Amino acid sequence: MSDDSNNTNLIRITTGIAATVAAAVALIMPLGYFAVSYQYMVGSLETESEVSAYNISKVISANPELWRYEEVRLEELLARRKPGSQNEVRRILDERGNLVAERVGTLTPPIIKRSYPLKDAGADVGRIEISRSLNPILIRSIFVSFLGIALGTTVFITLRILPRRAINELKHAEEKLHRYARELTESNEDLKNFAYIVSHDLRAPLVNIKGFAGELSAGLAELQVLKKKCVCRYEGNDGERADEILGTDVPEALDFINSSVKRMDALINSILKLSRLGHRELKPEPVATQEMVTTILKTLTHQLEQHGTEVVVGALPELVADRTTLEQIMGNLLDNAVKYLGPDRSGRLEIFAESGADEVVFHVRDNGCGIAREDIHKVFEIFRRAGKQDVQGDGMGLAYVKTLIRRLGGRIWCESELGSGTTFSFSIPLGNARAHIVP
Amino acid sequence: MSSHQAVTILLVEDDAGHARLIEKNLRRAGVSNGIIHLDNGQKAVDFLFAEEIANHLPLLILLDLNMPVLDGYQVLSRIKADERTKCVPVVMLTTTDNPQEIARCYELGCNIYVTKPVEYEQFSEAIRNLGLFLSIVKVPDEA
Ligand SMILES: Nc1ncnc2c1ncn2[C@@H]1O[C@H](COP(=O)(O)OP(=O)(O)OP(=O)(O)O)[C@@H](O)[C@H]1O
Ligand SMILES: [Mg+2]
Secondary structure (H helix, E strand, O other): OHHHHHHHHHHHHHHHHHHHHHHHHHHHHHHHHHHHHHHHHHHHHHHHHHHHHHHHHHHHHHOOOOHHHOHHHHHHHHHHOOOOOOOEEEEEEEOOOOEEEEEOOOOOOOEEEEEEEEEEOOEEEEEEEEEEEOHHHHHHHHHHHHHHHHHHHHHHHHHHHHHHHHHHHHHHHHHHHHHHHHHHHHHHHHHHHHHHHHHHHHHHHHHHHHHHHHHHHHHHHHHHHHHHHOOOOOOOOHHHHHHHHHHHHHHHHHHHHHHHHHHHHHHHHHHHHHHHHOOOOOOEEEEEHHHHHHHHHHHOHHHHHHOOOEEEEOOOOEEEEEHHHHHHHHHHHHHHHHHOOOOOOOOEEEEEEEEOOOEEEEEEEEOOOOOOHHHOOHHHOOOOOOOOOOOOOOOOHHHHHHHHHHHOOOOEEEEEEOOOEEEEEEEEEOOOOOOEEOO | OHHHOOOEEEEEOOOHHHHHHHHHHHHHOOOOOOEEEEOOHHHHHHHHOOHHHHHHOOEEEEEEOOOOOOOHHHHHHHHHHOOOOOOOOEEEEEOOOOHHHHHHHHHHOOOEEEEOOOOHHHHHHHHHHHHHHHHHOOOOOOO
């Protein structure tokens, strides 16, 4: 809504600017042309009259007193200089203003006139007067003003269309972005619900498999007892075979069924837990992360001592954020750091943080077995593990951590070198409702 | 006189396997009451609100949560909303132990909540406990 009114405002402003620029173009072109041509014409008229006056003055000095009676000669003089391109009227007047000689032409008004004194030995004896019409200039100015109007209109149209187009483009881009965002949240929701439904519905058949396997075991046990009581007759090796089936084969099959169901149940539980993480409500509260880390490390004392581990905890900030979430993130990362220390050297852990204006970045560094470059992105996926599988784990920890950090709006990344150590880093954005630094 | 009449168990469960397992374990736990099995929520509601049964038969309901058509919540809230069936004890059965689900069932007025654990021993034990509960539960006497 406010975006739309912003846009109309913007269009109004650009239209105003376009109109001003267009009007200026349409007005300034003919006016400028007229001014320049007028200046030029007046200049040439002045030069012309001055030159003519000088020439005629020379004739007058040569024939003093006589000049005004030799009209024919004077007219000749006036005509000698060819008028420029335009028509003009030239007149010689005596000192009282009486016409002495004239060279006529037809002039359409408006007319401009310039005169210059005729001299005889320094004294004024009359004047020469030249007139020209402004008409050609005006006609050309009108033509130029048409050009100006055409140009102005073009400018106006362009200036009006361009911002509209730009705004439309922007709108399109924005709509696209909104659509993507919507689709993303939808598919996110779908994914969460999917995990929930899947784990719910996968469980029901599992209960049956496990249940009837149990029934089979119970039945088998009963059968064994019954078998001991009765005396059955088998032929040849059949008796041994029957014992083998009941005593080894069937129980083995049941064991496999049971352990697989157990595993499947654990996997489903994990997916369910992960999907619940996405739904849990966050309660931001002040958390002293330094204390939190120390407490978690205390619970790991036994493992730390096993590896003779040296632990360095840098200064960690106090944040307002969801405590449980931070605890689970830190707990999993520290657990991994200790769990994957190499057996061949004494361990070293470093936990430190960098506080920026808009985020805090925590680092958990170990000198453990490291992760191969091609496995680094894998370890964040659910059920995925890397390297030698010599320590027990479900491959869930980092998948949780990633989900939790994403809920806080942060990122997690990992730098590692196989055989020399790993650093897990994660950022928590600050200054929003989800997390900020305690002032 | 009616307090001597044995409680009939109404088992509402869409999964035939679960129903069979529950029945077997109840029998193994020494529960010999009659068991009526219905395989969806709608049938349960229809059965309960058929006049004469609602009034005369002492019942205990084992109700599965995840069912098509009418789910456990819907059946439970109908049972608890109706004067005739309000006092019938209801045991909820479900495959997960989601705390939100449990809370919701208690809010709607269920008497106990049993998760069907995948571990068979736990499952039998839960049902056996249920059997115990059945033997001490007193169905309200219509004086
Ligand atoms: N600090 C580390 N050093 C070396 N390898 C690591 C480190 N942290 C994680 N890994 C590797 O990433 C894999 C995934 O870790 P994750 O925490 O997700 O699962 P897990 O530790 O195997 O099991 P869980 O945490 O669920 O008990 C681990 O199996 C291990 O190979
Ligand atoms: Mg782990």
